[in-house]
Amino acid sequence: MRLREIKEILKAKVLVGEELLDREIYYACGSDLLSDVLAFAKEHALLLTGLTNAQVIRTAEMIDLLGIVFVRGKKPETATVELASLKKIPLLSTHLPMYESCGRLYLKGLRGCSELSDA
Amino acid sequence: MPEENPLVEMEREIVGGDFQRAGDVSSELKNILQQAGFPAPFNRRVVIASYEAEMNVVIHAYRGIFRVQIYSDRVHIEVDDEGPGIPDLELAFQEGYSTAPPHIREMGFGAGYGLSNMKKCSDRLHIDTRVEEGTRVIMDFFLPSFMKG
Ligand SMILES: Nc1ncnc2c1ncn2[C@@H]1O[C@H](COP(=O)(O)OP(=O)(O)OP(=O)(O)O)[C@@H](O)[C@H]1O
Ligand SMILES: [Mg+2]
Numbered sequence: 528m529r530l531r532e533i534k535e536i537l538k539a540k541v542l543v544g545e546e547l548l549d550r551e552i553y554y555a556c557g558s559d560l561l562s563d564v565l566a567f568a569k570e571h572a573l574l575l576t577g578l579t580n581a582q583v584i585r586t587a588e589m590i591d592l593l594g595i596v597f598v599r600g601k602k603p604e605t606a607t608v609e610l611a612s613l614k615k616i617p618l619l620s621t622h623l624p625m626y627e628s629c630g631r632l633y634l635k636g637l638r639g640c641s642e643l644s645d646a
Numbered sequence: 647m648p649e650e651n652p653l654v655e656m657e658r659e660i661v662g663g664d665f666q667r668a669g670d671v672s673s674e675l676k677n678i679l680q681q682a683g684f685p686a687p688f689n690r691r692v693v694i695a696s697y698e699a700e701m702n703v704v705i706h707a708y709r710g711i712f713r714v715q716i717y718s719d720r721v722h723i724e725v726d727d728e729g730p731g732i733p734d735l736e737l738a739f740q741e742g743y744s745t746a747p748p749h750i751r752e753m754g755f756g757a758g759y760g761l762s763n764m765k766k767c768s769d770r771l772h773i774d775t776r777v778e779e780g781t782r783v784i785m786d787f788f789l790p791s792f793m794k795g
Contacts, residue, residue, distance in 0.1 A: 562757030565694060566766075570686075578754045585669035586754075589676070589697045591690065 528552050528637050530594050530617060533573065536631050537621040539596060543608050544617025550593050556640040557598075557629040561586045568592070569640045575628050579603035584610045592616065598625045652715040652722075654678055660703040660710040662729065665753070668704040671712045672697040682716060685793045691767035692721050692787045698760040698767075699725045699783050705750050706730065707780065721787040731777040739765070 531548040534541060541548070555573040558564050561582060564574060570591040576583060579601050587595055594617040597603065602620050611618050621628055633639070656678065658671045675696050679689040696714075703710035707729025715722040732738045739761045746756025765771050770786040
């Protein structure tokens with residue numbers, strides 16, 4: 528599923544990375560625990576999170592995430608957006624809460640990180 | 647047999663509590679590994695372990711020195727910190743055990759997965775620690791022979 532489609536499904540705003548919306552996303556994970564993301568997320572995944580600090584971008588960089596969706600209308604500070612821009616990590620923001628965001632994407636066929644091996 | 651010289655060596659400082667720069671060292675290491683042409687899955691586990699070790703210094707210690715030596719077929723990392731040390735290493739390795747304070751948890755860290763993740767990502771992990779002095783983390787990563795060349 529392309530990021531562009533994810534943007535539509537979640538009625539999300541693009542904070543940075545408009546030019547990267549053609550990226551193909553194969554699976555996603557939703558978490559507010561960066562420790563968990565670091566330990567369990569697969570590469571080239573999409574992260575849905577309620578965290579907006581700069582470490583989210585750092586973590587995304589380390590594990591090669593393809594994009595981040597901030598849920599519940601959250602938006603990071605400018606410095607964080609700039610870091611994401613530098614690292615070519617597109618940022619989206621949706622008003623939907625975590626559960627609904629993940630649920631909508633899953634219903635449309637976007638699988639979870641732990642399902643990678645049987646994909 | 648003489649020791650093979652590293653292709654790249656790097657030494658950086660890590661400052662405890664400096665969340666502005668936390669991750670800079672691992673980010674730099676990631677770029678170096680990519681430029682050196684190592685395969686992505688190998689880089690990924692080096693960088694994740696490096697970032698966990700870097701964050702542990704930022705979160706739990708006062709300051710640290712990060713040293714890395716990159717060879718044609720392996721990566722050696724040493725992270726030496728001045729800090730409180732780890733009184734019970736076995737306990738610290740348990741997933742879910744963390745002494746991270748609330749403000750760290752609010753950032754999304756402090757779930758107590760770092761050390762076990764470092765063990766999972768590295769081929770060799772050794773920790774020396776002295777209470778009220780500091781901690782030294784030594785990690786080795788070997789490039790599998792099918793990935794070489
Ligand atoms: N460099 C260090 N200096 C002092 N104590 C440390 C150091 N590294 C780890 N510890 C201790 O070991 C515990 C477990 O470390 P670990 O990295 O597994 O989890 P964490 O850092 O608390 O959380 P996470 O890594 O999941 O964000 C820490 O909470 C801390 O008490
Ligand atoms: Mg840790």
